[in-house]
Amino acid sequence: MKKYSILFCMIVLLSCSSSTNNTIMEEDNNNPILIAQGWLGYNSVFEQQNMVITNSDEWEALLTAMQGINENVLDTFTETTIDFESYTIIAAFDIKNSTTSVNITSVEENDSTIVVNIDNLQQGITQDVAHPYHIVKIKKSNKPIVFQ
Numbered sequence: 001m002k003k004y005s006i007l008f009c010m011i012v013l014l015s016c017s018s019s020t021n022n023t024i025m026e027e028d029n030n031n032p033i034l035i036a037q038g039w040l041g042y043n044s045v046f047e048q049q050n051m052v053i054t055n056s057d058e059w060e061a062l063l064t065a066m067q068g069i070n071e072n073v074l075d076t077f078t079e080t081t082i083d084f085e086s087y088t089i090i091a092a093f094d095i096k097n098s099t100t101s102v103n104i105t106s107v108e109e110n111d112s113t114i115v116v117n118i119d120n121l122q123q124g125i126t127q128d129v130a131h132p133y134h135i136v137k138i139k140k141s142n143k144p145i146v147f148q
Contacts, residue, residue, distance in 0.1 A: 032090065032107045032136035036077040039098055039132040040069045046093045046131045050118065050147045053089035054140075056082070062091065066133075077135075087137040090145070092118050094132050099124020102132040114138070114145045 040046065045065050053059050059082055066073045074080055082089060094102040101122040108115045118134075 032104060032138050033087075034078060035082075035089065035135040035137055036073075037101070037103075037134045038073070038076055039101075039130040040066065040073065041131075042129045043069045043131060045069060046095075046133075048094050049092075050116070051089075051091040051093075052145050053091060055084050059084070059089060062089075082137060084140070086140055088140050088145075089135060089137050090116055091133065091135045092116075092147075094120065096120065096130065096132055097124055097126040097128050098130040098132075099126050100130075100132055102134050104134045104136050107136070107138055109141065109143065112143065114141055114143050116145060116147050118147060 045068065051058075051062070053062060063074065063080060090104060090107070092102050092104055094100070096102070099122070100120055103119050103121045104116060105119050105121070106115075106117045108117070120132075
Protein backbone atom coordinates (compact mmCIF):
# COMPACT_ATOMS: atom_id res chain seq x y z
CA MET A 1 0.00 0.00 0.00
CA LYS A 2 2.87 2.34 0.85
CA LYS A 3 4.41 1.73 -2.60
CA TYR A 4 1.18 2.76 -4.32
CA SER A 5 0.93 5.93 -2.23
CA ILE A 6 4.49 6.92 -3.11
CA LEU A 7 3.90 6.09 -6.77
CA PHE A 8 0.69 8.14 -6.81
CA CYS A 9 2.45 11.13 -5.21
CA MET A 10 5.28 10.95 -7.74
CA ILE A 11 2.84 10.88 -10.65
CA VAL A 12 0.93 13.86 -9.30
CA LEU A 13 4.12 15.84 -8.69
CA LEU A 14 5.55 15.04 -12.11
CA SER A 15 2.36 15.92 -13.93
CA CYS A 16 2.04 19.21 -12.04
CA SER A 17 5.60 20.28 -12.69
CA SER A 18 5.40 19.27 -16.35
CA SER A 19 2.28 21.28 -17.10
CA THR A 20 3.64 24.27 -15.18
CA ASN A 21 6.86 24.19 -17.20
CA ASN A 22 4.95 23.96 -20.48
CA THR A 23 2.85 26.96 -19.54
CA ILE A 24 5.90 28.98 -18.56
CA MET A 25 7.70 27.95 -21.74
CA GLU A 26 4.73 28.91 -23.90
CA GLU A 27 4.42 32.29 -22.22
CA ASP A 28 8.16 33.00 -22.48
CA ASN A 29 8.54 31.65 -25.99
CA ASN A 30 8.54 34.14 -28.87
CA ASN A 31 7.19 31.65 -31.40
CA PRO A 32 4.97 32.94 -34.19
CA ILE A 33 1.23 32.43 -33.72
CA LEU A 34 -0.64 31.07 -36.74
CA ILE A 35 -3.27 33.37 -38.19
CA ALA A 36 -3.87 31.58 -41.52
CA GLN A 37 -2.25 29.33 -44.08
CA GLY A 38 -3.61 28.22 -47.44
CA TRP A 39 -3.69 29.43 -51.02
CA LEU A 40 -5.57 31.89 -53.15
CA GLY A 41 -6.52 31.20 -56.73
CA TYR A 42 -4.73 32.83 -59.63
CA ASN A 43 -4.82 36.62 -59.35
CA SER A 44 -2.91 39.74 -60.30
CA VAL A 45 -3.05 41.26 -56.79
CA PHE A 46 -0.48 39.13 -54.98
CA GLU A 47 2.98 38.42 -56.28
CA GLN A 48 5.80 36.61 -54.54
CA GLN A 49 6.24 38.86 -51.53
CA ASN A 50 6.82 39.05 -47.81
CA MET A 51 4.96 41.62 -45.77
CA VAL A 52 5.39 43.18 -42.35
CA ILE A 53 2.10 44.65 -41.16
CA THR A 54 2.25 46.99 -38.19
CA ASN A 55 -1.12 48.72 -38.10
CA SER A 56 -4.85 48.16 -38.57
CA ASP A 57 -5.06 50.07 -41.88
CA GLU A 58 -2.46 47.80 -43.54
CA TRP A 59 -4.14 44.73 -42.03
CA GLU A 60 -7.61 45.73 -43.25
CA ALA A 61 -6.20 46.41 -46.73
CA LEU A 62 -4.68 42.92 -46.83
CA LEU A 63 -7.90 41.26 -45.65
CA THR A 64 -9.95 43.21 -48.20
CA ALA A 65 -7.57 42.25 -51.03
CA MET A 66 -7.70 38.58 -50.01
CA GLN A 67 -11.50 38.65 -49.79
CA GLY A 68 -11.60 40.18 -53.27
CA ILE A 69 -10.04 36.97 -54.56
CA ASN A 70 -11.88 34.54 -52.26
CA GLU A 71 -14.80 35.99 -50.32
CA ASN A 72 -14.72 33.11 -47.79
CA VAL A 73 -10.98 33.25 -47.09
CA LEU A 74 -11.44 34.76 -43.61
CA ASP A 75 -13.36 31.64 -42.53
CA THR A 76 -9.98 29.90 -42.22
CA PHE A 77 -8.33 32.64 -40.12
CA THR A 78 -7.84 31.96 -36.43
CA GLU A 79 -8.43 35.66 -35.74
CA THR A 80 -8.93 38.87 -37.68
CA THR A 81 -8.78 41.44 -34.89
CA ILE A 82 -5.13 42.09 -34.03
CA ASP A 83 -3.75 44.14 -31.14
CA PHE A 84 -1.06 46.08 -33.00
CA GLU A 85 0.19 47.59 -29.76
CA SER A 86 1.42 44.09 -28.82
CA TYR A 87 1.86 42.22 -32.12
CA THR A 88 3.19 42.52 -35.66
CA ILE A 89 1.84 40.49 -38.58
CA ILE A 90 4.19 38.63 -40.91
CA ALA A 91 2.68 37.46 -44.21
CA ALA A 92 4.41 35.45 -46.92
CA PHE A 93 2.93 34.95 -50.40
CA ASP A 94 4.30 32.91 -53.28
CA ILE A 95 3.27 32.07 -56.84
CA LYS A 96 3.28 28.31 -57.30
CA ASN A 97 0.33 25.92 -57.54
CA SER A 98 -2.43 24.64 -55.28
CA THR A 99 -0.34 21.71 -54.03
CA THR A 100 2.72 23.74 -52.98
CA SER A 101 2.93 25.57 -49.68
CA VAL A 102 4.77 28.63 -48.48
CA ASN A 103 5.93 28.25 -44.89
CA ILE A 104 7.29 30.61 -42.30
CA THR A 105 9.56 28.00 -40.76
CA SER A 106 11.08 30.07 -37.97
CA VAL A 107 11.28 33.52 -36.46
CA GLU A 108 14.52 34.14 -34.59
CA GLU A 109 15.42 37.24 -32.67
CA ASN A 110 19.07 38.18 -32.34
CA ASP A 111 20.81 41.27 -30.96
CA SER A 112 20.02 43.53 -33.90
CA THR A 113 17.25 41.96 -36.03
CA ILE A 114 14.39 39.52 -36.22
CA VAL A 115 15.09 36.89 -38.89
CA VAL A 116 12.11 35.23 -40.60
CA ASN A 117 12.93 32.04 -42.50
CA ILE A 118 10.59 31.06 -45.34
CA ASP A 119 10.54 27.82 -47.32
CA ASN A 120 8.25 25.66 -49.46
CA LEU A 121 7.89 22.58 -47.28
CA GLN A 122 5.30 20.97 -49.54
CA GLN A 123 6.20 20.85 -53.24
CA GLY A 124 3.47 19.79 -55.63
CA ILE A 125 3.27 19.31 -59.34
CA THR A 126 0.06 20.59 -60.88
CA GLN A 127 -0.53 22.87 -63.82
CA ASP A 128 -2.72 25.37 -62.00
CA VAL A 129 -1.34 28.66 -60.77
CA ALA A 130 -2.11 29.60 -57.19
CA HIS A 131 -0.79 31.87 -54.51
CA PRO A 132 0.06 29.98 -51.33
CA TYR A 133 0.25 32.15 -48.21
CA HIS A 134 1.24 31.89 -44.56
CA ILE A 135 0.30 34.58 -42.05
CA VAL A 136 1.49 34.71 -38.44
CA LYS A 137 1.70 37.23 -35.64
CA ILE A 138 4.75 37.83 -33.49
CA LYS A 139 5.37 39.96 -30.44
CA LYS A 140 5.99 43.58 -31.36
CA SER A 141 9.61 44.69 -31.48
CA ASN A 142 11.49 47.76 -32.66
CA LYS A 143 14.11 45.59 -34.37
CA PRO A 144 14.08 45.42 -38.18
CA ILE A 145 12.66 42.23 -39.71
CA VAL A 146 14.84 40.42 -42.23
CA PHE A 147 13.53 37.63 -44.51
CA GLN A 148 15.64 34.67 -45.58
